[in-house]
Amino acid sequence: MDKRIRVLVAKPGLDGHDRGAKVVARALRDAGFEVIYTGIRLTPEQIAESALQEDVNVVALSLLSGAHNTLFPKVVELLKAKGMTDVLTVGGGVIPDSDIPGLKAAGIAEVFTPGTPTTAIVDYINANVK
Amino acid sequence: MANETLKAGFEAYTAGVVAKFDKNPERGNLEPNRLYTPLDLEGFDYERDLGLPGQYPFTRGVQPTMYRGRFWTMRMYAGFSTAEESNKRYRYLLANGGSGLSCAFDLPTQIGYDSTDAMAEGEVGKVGVAIDSLADMEILFDQIDLSKVSTSMTINAPASVLLCMYIAVAEKQGVAADQLRGTIQNDILKEYAARGTYIFPPKPSMRLITNIFEYCSKNVPKWNTISISGYHIREAGSTASQEIAFTIADGIAYVEAAVKAGMDVDDFAGRLSFFWNAHNNVLEEVAKFRASRRVWAKVMKERFGAKKAKSQMLRVHTQTAGSMLTAQQPNNNIVRVALQTAAAVMGGTQSLHTNSKDEALALPTEESVTIALRTQQIVACESGLADTVDPLGGSYYVEALTNKIEAEAWDYIKKIDELGGAPEAIAKGYIQKEIQDSAYKWQMDIEKGNKIIVGVNKYQTKEEPPKNLLRVDGSVGEMQAKKIAALKAKRDNAKVAETLAALKVACGDDSVNLMPLILEAVRAYATEGEICGVMREVFGEYKSHVAL
């Protein structure tokens, strides 16, 4: 076996602030993951279809514009519809604590808010990818 | 003290402190020397390097009197939800001593989509106000006299459209275009490099920018036609030197484009303005402001042969660093913003936006915006920092740091010139890569503890989740959709089609200035999405392909 954890890093919506997404992508690479970086301004469909074609273990979404309550759950729904039932979807960005329970109920496994060290994201992925 | 004596004294001092630090280690990871003396300013020439305020190379400031004449413009960036809501916030800010407006538009507006576009889903009214047509703009500035207020608009790819809407609102108020004061950001290069709200490819984008320069120099002469922005480059993770270097390189590209289009540099250069970030390291920031003025003055005089003093001056708007706000212990952000304000003021900014303490969590509430505005007022009236011009001029440390940042900036500008200028350097991903490397280093420094952010990687406390955050109602999208439907039922649709068809033809002819045609479409109540849609058809869309 020569297994590596594969992670899709994507920014849904129109927000162009990709500093966090890029820093996380690099940190994940340096932690030994294979990172598929897909850039900014993506539709949930583009993200879900990419996750399917790349058969990633993790979809990591980043959004700072406040549209997370609409767009994050949509990605999860589309992944399910495509049969990607084993993928771990996590999110990060400017997300108020009060939104987190709703996002988790919608299938976002974990939410990382500003100030989270990249090591916490790496540890979480290592602990939760089967 | 003669230099020889000073050198000997400095060596003895160094030996002494080194011995002391052997017993008790020095604070590590610090960039600057532990002490600055005249030895760090060898060759310093007051007349050449600083001069007097209001005089070349403007190191000490662009006006002779600076804040002894009047304070900087306290301009709070605001806008969310609908035009109605944002209008209320603007009038509140003006009533509380704000001296200029600064409009934040939502992302669909910034990227040329109507609120009803599929791409706008979830984003309407979120990071700013949703503007779909002149009708929204009329509401946004309702009861605000556009002959009195100066307005800054953070709008880039569709800057031409929003500026035309502003001109059209003024017409309805009976205010002539030549009375209008304000700024459009209109800086597409940093959108490609750092901020991401581009629409069209570089070539038509640069055409739109030069069209605006030309149109405004004749019709809206008091308008700042561009705000060449380092702010977002810094937010994306650059260093202070990179911020000014990459931005000035962008500035060089805009000047070159306008000169190439046949304009005289002194006809437009006076309307160019800049936008800096006020970051955490106070003295480094002060040095950055000073260095940037010196670099720009030299660029304009020596490279472009600008003759008017106004063309050589780097006038700057500043915003405190949003990325330095912490979600942890948000009240600490008030202190950070106060220090950043001090830096911008000692750096000699012309206007300033101060961030609110809750912006790492959500849009600011009215209460937190008020604290941010009061912070500026306290620095202006109570701190004494605004009482004398360039108060840190002559400080060994600040002068040495100013020289260092200037030298680093020139190195980058040279490198970018070698790559073929800023647009090419961006196309090659060079600028993005440099920014990303700095951002990654910053993050790793925090994670390794080389850099301390209070409340984040040191002095953490257990906190209750913050309360009273501003929420943008999810129904804004529906409200905008209703407004658009009503507008389309009411307006003269034949006239709209006619103006859009004329615009489309003009887009295909590089020799035509598009501004009058966009203004006609705006006056006919064509939506922003319709106008940008026509331009998208002709110009195509830019796709970012730069990875990591």
Next chain:
Amino acid sequence: MNIVEGVLNHSRLALSKAITAVENEYDEAVSIMTQIYPHTGNAYVIGITGPPGAGKSTLTDKLAKEYRKRGKTVGIVAIDPTSPYSGGAILGDRIRMMDLIADEGIFVRSMATRGSLGGLSQKSGDAVKLMDAYGIEVIIVETVGVGQSEVDIVKTADTTMVVVVPGLGDDIQAIKAGILEIGDLFTINKADREGVDKLNIEIEMMLELNQESVEWRPPINRTVASKDEGVIDVVDSIEEHRKFLFQTGKIEQIRASRIKTEITAMINDRLARYVDKEIISTDDFANTVIKLQNREIDPYSVVDNVVDSVLK
């Protein structure tokens, strides 16, 4: 879901999972490939290589779009290097292809080199076979042409295209030795830059020296892929080469030689793994190394003994 049935019945999910099985060397990979094999051999495979910064993935994106216009389904296998420090990788090619995603006639898969010894060409070859069995008509394998294993990968293609750009200085020298001779066609991308004519002449001269190419003279196309210029010509050239291969019967030679290369690599790989597991990694062999170091025995005798024990 039965993965094999899924692949043969055009399930994108099954195709994706099957590629993962091959890439991660899951136990079921051998069984999947065994069942898939009879259904392969229908796709046309294009290999694209060239130095970093040549714009290969932008060009790949445009070629895929052009093939879609011509009614073909397209698969892309995009290979990026694994970091030797962390074992991780950033696979950034997909970012250029995001507007292909809505098209069901396209399937893009990114693969990292994972530092495997020659095993990569087998894995990417298997990924191609899986796309082939799924029913994709044109498959593009795109890789940075810097190492031998990348060259091995594109060698498995029916048509190999080398992408170069003007203004990379000595790069033409650097890639001359390894890559230029495998090109069935050449594309000078970013041809709006200075130095195009010079580069064109350099390639011509190198082709002159390479007298093998009497029957097929590799065409040199110029593109500005980012502006969609010249892409149609490139696809026309690929199609001409395809016609040439089929008309002359060379396609059978190429494919036979590919199968031979593949099967040789697979046998070598299996043997190397066996030797590593049963001999090199044993305590006994560690002792042998010490003996060698002390000059108590000689390496030639060790090799004879090992080979004898394996072959017995």
